[in-house]
Amino acid sequence: MNHLAHALLAGPDEAWRLGGVLGDFVRGAPDPLLPAGVREGIALHRAIDGYTDRHPEVLAARALFEPPYRRYAGIALDMWFDHCLARGFACWSTQPLDGFSTDLRQLLQRHGALLPPAAQHFARYMQANDLPAGYADPVVLERALAGIGQRLRRDNPLDRMLPVLQALDAPLQERFESFFPQLQRFVGDWAVARQSSV
Known part of the structure; x- marks a missing residue:
């Protein structure tokens, strides 16, 4: 899952939500000087990624792609599932997407001192592109995929994947709608288990 999903799944706790976004920018053990809640959010981010990567609906969605795509x-589905989440956000959240997106950007701004340099750069990118709400727009999604592709070392087709994703929209939407409620339940169970172990 990508930034919108991680932020939403982290729930209302600001520290968990911040950690949910930082999970993509922290390698190895989180800095022990980070607030405990932020470290918990990073742990949740990693648990979500592990659950997602092994889930039968996600594996079936990946199998829909032909080589070389x-x-x-995996990268494309992370982005596309955020697109599915963004365009149907009212089904998954009581808060409007624009307000949620603005709140998330303001959260990152308030805690800028905790962000590693790559996350600070991404926070500026989010502001410039109205993310994560912008993921509802295929043009923004295409630009984001191309940007990821440019950062990878080997040649890749990410800058050409939007038409492939759009052609698979119906089956991917079906997989997403089956998978996301299960992911929400996983996160709820994870949170209960984590809090009971404290």
């Missing part, structure tokens, strides 16, 4: 289906 299949190799990059």
Whole structure:
């Protein structure tokens, strides 16, 4: 899952939500000087990624891609599922997407001192592109995919994947709608288990 999903799944706790976004920018053990709640959010981010990568609906969605796109289906699906979430946000959240997106950007701004340099750069990118709400717009999504592709070391087709994703929209939407409620239940169970172990 990508930034919108991680932020939403982290729930209303600001520290967990901040950690949910930072999960993509922290390698190895989180800095022990980070607030405990932020470290919990990073742990949740990693648990979500592990659950997602093994889930049968996600594996079935990846199998829909033909070579050479299949190799990059994981990255593309992370982005596309955020697109599905953004365009149907009212089904998954009581808060409007624009307000949620603004609140998330303001959260990152308030805690800028905790962000590693790559996350600070991404926070500026989010502001410039109205993310994560902008993921509802295929043009913004296409630009984001191309940007990821440019950062990868080897040649890749990410800058050409939007038409492939759009052609698979119906089956991918079906997989997303089956998968996301299960992911929400997983997160709820994870949170209960984590809090009971404290």
